[in-house]
Amino acid sequence: MEPERAWGQATAWMGTLADLDGAAAVxxxxxxxxxxxxxxxxxxxxxxxxxxLRHAHLLDPSVGEPLDALCDAEDPWRAASARxxxxxxxxxxxxxxxxxxxxxxxxxxxxxxxxxxxxxxDVPAWLGALTPLMALTRDHGQALADxxxxxxxxxxxxxxxxxxxxxxxxxxxxxxxxRPLVDALAGAGGPPLPAGPWDDAAQMDLARxxxxxxxxxxxxxxxGRTAHPVTMGLGAGDTRLSTRVDPADPLSCIxxxxxxxxxxxxxxxxxxxxxxxxxxxxxxxxxxxxxxxxWENHVGxxxxxxxxxxxxMARAFPGVAADLSADxxxxxxxxxxxxxxxxxSDEVTYDLHIVLRTRLERAMVLGDLDVADLxxxxxxxxxxxxxxxPSAPAEGAMxxxxxxxxxxxxxxxxxxxxxxxxxxxxxLEGAVGPVGAVLAEEGPAPLLGFLxxxxxxxxxxxxxxxxxxHATGRDLTPDPFLAxxxxxxxxxxxxx
Amino acid sequence: MEPERAWGQATAWMGTLADLDGAAAVxxxxxxxxxxxxxxxxxxxxxxxxxxLRHAHLLDPSVGEPLDALCDAEDPWRAASARxxxxxxxxxxxxxxxxxxxxxxxxxxxxxxxxxxxxxxDVPAWLGALTPLMALTRDHGQALADxxxxxxxxxxxxxxxxxxxxxxxxxxxxxxxxRPLVDALAGAGGPPLPAGPWDDAAQMDLARxxxxxxxxxxxxxxxGRTAHPVTMGLGAGDTRLSTRVDPADPLSCIxxxxxxxxxxxxxxxxxxxxxxxxxxxxxxxxxxxxxxxxWENHVGxxxxxxxxxxxxMARAFPGVAADLSADxxxxxxxxxxxxxxxxxSDEVTYDLHIVLRTRLERAMVLGDLDVADLxxxxxxxxxxxxxxxPSAPAEGAMxxxxxxxxxxxxxxxxxxxxxxxxxxxxxLEGAVGPVGAVLAEEGPAPLLGFLxxxxxxxxxxxxxxxxxxHATGRDLTPDPFLAxxxxxxxxxxxxx
Numbered sequence: 001m002e003p004e005r006a007w008g009q010a011t012a013w014m015g016t017l018a019d020l021d022g023a024a025a026v027x028x029x030x031x032x033x034x035x036x037x038x039x040x041x042x043x044x045x046x047x048x049x050x051x052x053l054r055h056a057h058l059l060d061p062s063v064g065e066p067l068d069a070l071c072d073a074e075d076p077w078r079a080a081s082a083r084x085x086x087x088x089x090x091x092x093x094x095x096x097x098x099x100x101x102x103x104x105x106x107x108x109x110x111x112x113x114x115x116x117x118x119x120x121x122d123v124p125a126w127l128g129a130l131t132p133l134m135a136l137t138r139d140h141g142q143a144l145a146d147x148x149x150x151x152x153x154x155x156x157x158x159x160x161x162x163x164x165x166x167x168x169x170x171x172x173x174x175x176x177x178x179r180p181l182v183d184a185l186a187g188a189g190g191p192p193l194p195a196g197p198w199d200d201a202a203q204m205d206l207a208r209x210x211x212x213x214x215x216x217x218x219x220x221x222x223x224g225r226t227a228h229p230v231t232m233g234l235g236a237g238d239t240r241l242s243t244r245v246d247p248a249d250p251l252s253c254i255x256x257x258x259x260x261x262x263x264x265x266x267x268x269x270x271x272x273x274x275x276x277x278x279x280x281x282x283x284x285x286x287x288x289x290x291x292x293x294x295w296e297n298h299v300g301x302x303x304x305x306x307x308x309x310x311x312x313m314a315r316a317f318p319g320v321a322a323d324l325s326a327d328x329x330x331x332x333x334x335x336x337x338x339x340x341x342x343x344x345s346d347e348v349t350y351d352l353h354i355v356l357r358t359r360l361e362r363a364m365v366l367g368d369l370d371v372a373d374l375x376x377x378x379x380x381x382x383x384x385x386x387x388x389x390p391s392a393p394a395e396g397a398m399x400x401x402x403x404x405x406x407x408x409x410x411x412x413x414x415x416x417x418x419x420x421x422x423x424x425x426x427x428l429e430g431a432v433g434p435v436g437a438v439l440a441e442e443g444p445a446p447l448l449g450f451l452x453x454x455x456x457x458x459x460x461x462x463x464x465x466x467x468x469x470h471a472t473g474r475d476l477t478p479d480p481f482l483a484x485x486x487x488x489x490x491x492x493x494x495x496x
Numbered sequence: 497m498e499p500e501r502a503w504g505q506a507t508a509w510m511g512t513l514a515d516l517d518g519a520a521a522v523x524x525x526x527x528x529x530x531x532x533x534x535x536x537x538x539x540x541x542x543x544x545x546x547x548x549l550r551h552a553h554l555l556d557p558s559v560g561e562p563l564d565a566l567c568d569a570e571d572p573w574r575a576a577s578a579r580x581x582x583x584x585x586x587x588x589x590x591x592x593x594x595x596x597x598x599x600x601x602x603x604x605x606x607x608x609x610x611x612x613x614x615x616x617x618d619v620p621a622w623l624g625a626l627t628p629l630m631a632l633t634r635d636h637g638q639a640l641a642d643x644x645x646x647x648x649x650x651x652x653x654x655x656x657x658x659x660x661x662x663x664x665x666x667x668x669x670x671x672x673x674x675r676p677l678v679d680a681l682a683g684a685g686g687p688p689l690p691a692g693p694w695d696d697a698a699q700m701d702l703a704r705x706x707x708x709x710x711x712x713x714x715x716x717x718x719x720g721r722t723a724h725p726v727t728m729g730l731g732a733g734d735t736r737l738s739t740r741v742d743p744a745d746p747l748s749c750i751x752x753x754x755x756x757x758x759x760x761x762x763x764x765x766x767x768x769x770x771x772x773x774x775x776x777x778x779x780x781x782x783x784x785x786x787x788x789x790x791w792e793n794h795v796g797x798x799x800x801x802x803x804x805x806x807x808x809m810a811r812a813f814p815g816v817a818a819d820l821s822a823d824x825x826x827x828x829x830x831x832x833x834x835x836x837x838x839x840x841s842d843e844v845t846y847d848l849h850i851v852l853r854t855r856l857e858r859a860m861v862l863g864d865l866d867v868a869d870l871x872x873x874x875x876x877x878x879x880x881x882x883x884x885x886p887s888a889p890a891e892g893a894m895x896x897x898x899x900x901x902x903x904x905x906x907x908x909x910x911x912x913x914x915x916x917x918x919x920x921x922x923x924l925e926g927a928v929g930p931v932g933a934v935l936a937e938e939g940p941a942p943l944l945g946f947l948x949x950x951x952x953x954x955x956x957x958x959x960x961x962x963x964x965x966h967a968t969g970r971d972l973t974p975d976p977f978l979a980x981x982x983x984x985x986x987x988x989x990x991x992x
Contacts, residue, residue: 019545022538026523035734038716042518042731042771049515053549220534235538238531275538 006066007078011277013063014081018276020054022235029240031108032226044108051104058092080279080461087160088278095143103140106133107406114404115227123375123393130403131371137408138365151365154409158285159416161463164362167412174415174478175355175385178485182349182386185489186338189346190331194320198250202316206250207243207257209312214261214295215448216241217268228401229256229343231263231292236275239267250317251333252344254309255300262295263288265448269456284464285410289417290424291451297347297418298425299447301488303330304436308443336489338388340395348485349386351418356381357400357411365408420468422481427454427472502562503574507773509559510577514772516550518731525736527604528722540604547600554588576775576957583656584774591639599636602629603902610900611723619871619889626899627867633904634861647861650905654781655912657959660858663908670911670974671851671881674981678845678882681985682834685842686827690816694746698812702746703739703753705808710757710791711944712737713764724897725752725839727759727788732771735763746813747829748840750805751796758791759784761944765952780960781906785913786920787947793843793914794921795943797984799826800932804939832985834884836891844981845882847914852877853896853907861904916964918977923950923968 024047031043067089070082106129113129116122141150144157152163208223216223221239231241241260246252266288274280282288299305306326313321313329339345342353360377363369369377378397379389390396397403402410425435428450432438438446454471462470469475520543527539563585566578602625609625612618637646640653648659704719712719717735727737737756742748762784770776778784795801802822809817809825835841838849856873859865865873874893875885886892893899898906921931924946928934934942950967958966965971 015541016545019538019542023519023523023542023546026526026539026542027519030522030526034718036714036716036718038713038733039731040733042515042733045511046515046519046522046731049512050519217534218532220532222530222532235535235542237534237536237538 001065001069003069003073006069007073009063009066010070010078010081010085013057013060013066014085014278015276016057017054017278018235018280020050020057022233022238024050024054025232025234029224029232029234031111032228032230033224033242037112040108040112044105044112047108048101048104052097052101055092055095055097055100058089064089076461077274077277077279077459080459081277084278084460091144091156094146095140099136099139099143103133103136103406106136109133110404110406111401114398114401118394118398121393123398126393126398126404127371127374130374133406134364134371134403134408137406138367141365141408151362151409154365155412156409158410159413159464160284161465162284162286162412162416167358167416170419170476170478171351171355171358171412171415174351174482177478177482178348178351179385181485181489182336182338182352185336185348187336188489189333189335189337190328192335193249193251193324193328193332195248196250196317196320197247198317198320200245200247203245203250203253204243206312206316207253210254210257210309211241211261211264214258214265214444216261216264220268221264223257229260231260231267233267233281236272239264250313251329255296255333256343258300259292259296262292265295265451266291266456269452270459271457274459279460281460283460283462283467284416285413286416286420287455287464287467289413290420290468291417291455293414293417293421294424294447294451298421298435298484299439299444301330301334301347302436302439303327304439306330307440334489338386340382340386340388340390341399343399347418348489351415352385354411354415356385357402360397361403361408361411416464416476419476419478419481420464420472422484423468423472423474423477424451424454425484426480427474497561497565499565499569502565503569505559505562506566506574506577506581509553509556509562510581510774511772512553513550513774514731514776516546516553518729518734520546520550521728521730525720525728525730527607528724528726529720529738533608536604536608540601540608543604544597544600548593548597551588551591551593551596554585560585572957573770573773573775573955576955577773580774580956587640587652590642591636595632595635595639599629599632599902602632605629606900606902607897610894610897614890614894617889619894622889622894622900623867623870626870629902630860630867630899630904633902634863637861637904647858647905650861651908652905654906655909655960656780657961658780658782658908658912663854663912666915666972666974667847667851667854667908667911670847670978673974673978674844674847675881677981677985678832678834678848681832681844683832684985685829685831685833686824688831689745689747689820689824689828691744692746692813692816693743694813694816696741696743699741699746699749700739702808702812703749706750706753706805707737707757707760709804710754710761710940712757712760716764717760719753725756727756727763729763729777732768735760746809746817747825751792751829752839754796755788755792758788761791761947762787762952765948766955767953770955775956777956779956779958779963780912781909782912782916783951783960783963785909786916786964787913787951789910789913789917790920790943790947794917794931794980795935795940797826797830797843798932798935799823800935802826803936830985834882836878836882836884836886837895839895843914844985847911848881850907850911852881853898856893857899857904857907912960912972915972915974915977916960916968918980919964919968919970919973920947920950921980922976923970 027043027047035043067082067085070078073079110129110133114126117126138150141154144153155162204225211223220237224240224242226242227244229243233239241264243253243256243260266282270280303326306329310326310329336346336348338349345353364371375397383389428435432446432450458467465476523539523543531539563578563581566574569575606625606629610622613622634646637650640649651658651660700721707719716733720736720738722738723740725739729735737760739749739752739756762778766776799822802825806822806825832842832844834845841849856865860867871893879885928942928946954963961972
């Protein structure tokens, strides 16, 4: 087939996929931010219809020949797009459209039920929605696996090419090496910040200030507010991120802003002309998470960041923050503490939460754990790994939106993100300078420049291991992450 | 074909249409309220893709037989749904999908360009977007008309069964009977309200209060803010309306709230179980507008409404409104004045604006007026009908979003709405009591009850003339409207 004609057909086909994905993202953003409660059922149905149409379009047989013809294209963007498209089509062909629709509808309902039940602590309502959803997720994994491991097939949706057999040793060895650190460091860091109240609007203003300062382009996106912070790409030129506000703790809002800001900068960094192709995105969630974790942990927990921000804090919260120093923030933030809530955990304990979720979700998918037993298993697992028990369902198995949204196989990518982020910070130190020194001298622009050059601009041209090898010169290794923890959290390092 | 099987197939098919319409409405609502400017192109493409998919689904041949089988169904909802669906399919079959997509894309771009150009007064930019859009609209009208009148075919999109030949005599005779009234009444009413400033947030709060008081269900909708007020149905349980804020004039915000509130109550009044059928909506825009005009003009301009609202006004605007009486608001509102802006016009002059737009848009569609000559023709026409000339493009042909959004054939429905609203107010007087007296004694609930019973609950079971005959006992007549104007605006009536 003539290459230009093949590319013309492929781009039209990919453009429709991009439009359907963008439209679904608009519906989801609206749902997470302002949708009235009475619309839940209609919205679930709309998303199911879009998912069904996407599925049918993805499998359109007429594009098979053009895609095959493009696999050997000289232009790497064309070849990568064809390769990714063929893999997605092969995967989609394994899942019947009825299952796709049922899953999407159950996911929308799951989020709505979770959102209400988490507030009221209504565990039975939540489990009532989760049970059929998890059964559908298992069906999904089995259909995708085509005789292989259902959990591996689900991981592959988020972290292509990675299996549980590859992940498990890394996760379990991290847990082993981190647990003594937790024992040694628990209680390190300073006291928490004053309880406030920290003004609601001022927190959002400050979050917007931080995100703009990182380099976020507000002409091509916006910052909102949700219960669970999130970043969404709604199409080229429309990247949205949200943070949350806790009146007793401004750090929660700012760290979420840094985290989601990292995702958002990645989304904005993929070249716009590539956005409507299959290669115009990140190659995996682990790659994406490397960006959010870089900004959250390597930037946001550094003394240099708080040296820059603390005057703005004092202006934003004149009653509470007037007498706080940069050091007070760093010490409050870098407190190592066994906390039940993953998103509020410090960097040292964080991955223990991921180990727990990975064990549990795998067990649910493989049928080794009943959903009805999940709350108990969650609490027991936290006890074993972290030595604490959640005090309420909202701090236990119900704390995350992921399972309620049918997102299974996703949690391990957070830890991959932590490892890649540390590898990137090491590489940045070699190429530009240490994160803190760069930030102190030139602000965040050189950090973003490094990430744009080494990661963002490549879109999905390479799979994640290749991309990270290209960016850092190394294969996946936990060593820089552990070195970073030891350096940052040793008793002398935490008060620089 | 077995009736239940036919209905099953038809409802699945209609449900997908409803989902696609709802999804497009979410994308449009987002665009009108918060979308970042960089997303304009992607959003236009998303909407074009959804429109293309809708078009293809509408014409799905497999549903032809079930729909034919349902035309004689005993259940009137089934029969009406089949009748409407068959008409829509016949219409859609006349329009090639390429034209649908081009039109949708040009409409999205047109709104974006208009929105920016109106602010800066950039007439060439606006005309640059309008010229190709109007050419596509003409193609659309001609394709729909299938040899008939292209403008009639466009009117039929909004007011099924009505032609320009039916409308023109009504419009021109109204203009003839209204112009002497304008001459006699210009300057009637009281002075405008103090210039303020009227607090921005307080205006929105008050608009929300008014809309809730009318009976709007906030569990199934929300109130936003846009440059051009709008109401959208985003699916069952999701009715959204917006108002606008002018810091110098709180009446603009409140009247828009009443107007859009009327549309929104109609949307919420269609029985939810019918929403996913073709009959689960209003039969025409004229019918819809009868509701908005009822609340805006028969309720909002009445002394009884302001007797209820003026204490809240005094609380909301303590600096400006403390000494204003109900009568001050009524007199300021019911000032008869030749104003260039349609949406700010009083009830007496309003229909002259519609006559102007109807003449101009018909001429553009039939090729008798070049888009390039529109600004001049608009100003000349306003001079002839109203005796004034716009002072700036934003007050002239550029003032409305309609043409920039490719909405042509729509304007006449505003006047139909005025006539039907007056007919309904007359019928309400016979059945329940005069609007003002009911409002003073029992508040708005009996008014809404009457409209729900006579209009809303019937959805699209009848065409508009039949629905209005059923609701009022009369055929379309301008007499109640003219009597209402004479009664309300006679020098003695305006100060009750």
